[in-house]
Amino acid sequence: MSSLGGLIVFAALTAAGLALMGYMVMAMATHNQLFVERIELMEEIGERCRGYLEIESMAKLQDNRTIEAVIKNVGAGSISIKDFDEIDLIMIYRNSGGSVRAEWLPYDPSGDLEKGWRVLNVTYHGVDELKNPMAADLSSGFWDDGESLAIRAWIGEDQDIADEFMLIMVAPNGVRTR
């Protein structure tokens, strides 16, 4: 092959090689970005699926419309008290008429609503919590892993809890009582 032909082929191959390398680098960057996004999504899913809440004890008070319960956070992550309004509490009970009822109760720290629930205290193995303690006015603090949340919940005056009842609590991240 003459020098002209060789030169043209060499130039063409060099250009193609350079373009290919550039494209490969871009493709690798794109793939890397997609991979990172996938990992992040999986991590977010993992955050939402872990742990559970465990009802340690519950008791009905004498007015037959109020209950107190202690619920333990077992690996569900730290839940800010500012997010407590996103916690679901459903009380299922049988009233004196024999009907089974289910009511979703709103978080009501002041206790003013006709029905609702509020926090009594947070403890760790029976003693005051040390990690991220809740302020007395409930303006700050976290319900952390391993800590037990004592609550009081009440239903409307037109209803009563005759005998058995149960609670379902769901944390803001979807973790629920077992």
Next chain:
Amino acid sequence: MPMGSLMTEFTLAIAATVIAATLAGVYFTSLNQVADLQKLQVLGLKEQLYYRCDIIYAHSSSGSTIIKIWVKNTGFKGLSRDLIKKSEVIILGGDRVRYLLYGGSSNSWSYKLLNDSDEDGKWDPSETIEVEARLSEPLASGDYYLKFVLFNGAESEYGLSV
């Protein structure tokens, strides 16, 4: 160098260049398609994750025409009123399937936002709606299987015994 030989070499060089360019084009197109497919896959995954829900509890009783379903937004994005209304409730059991769309009459469902703390009317992540499914006929005793399906096909299932 004779003119004929030079022309031959020139032709061969052009042919080699064209072949190389064609092969490179095919290769780049294939790579592009793979990258596009991966992007679509991630987008689909994102949409499935962004909009998700979970039935916390459902309640009804024998002879009732109403089923109450509490559904939590366990996704990462809020749903506007219009998107919520595009959801569907499916009830299997009693030897039939009931398919309910949003509405105000019987054989439809409606909802209320329970803890809309920011009062934006949207069903934000972690918030819960109370769905009231109204049936045209009362429920007989037995086991039922409820499905709440979001606009994007994401669904949550729940077993209900009345």
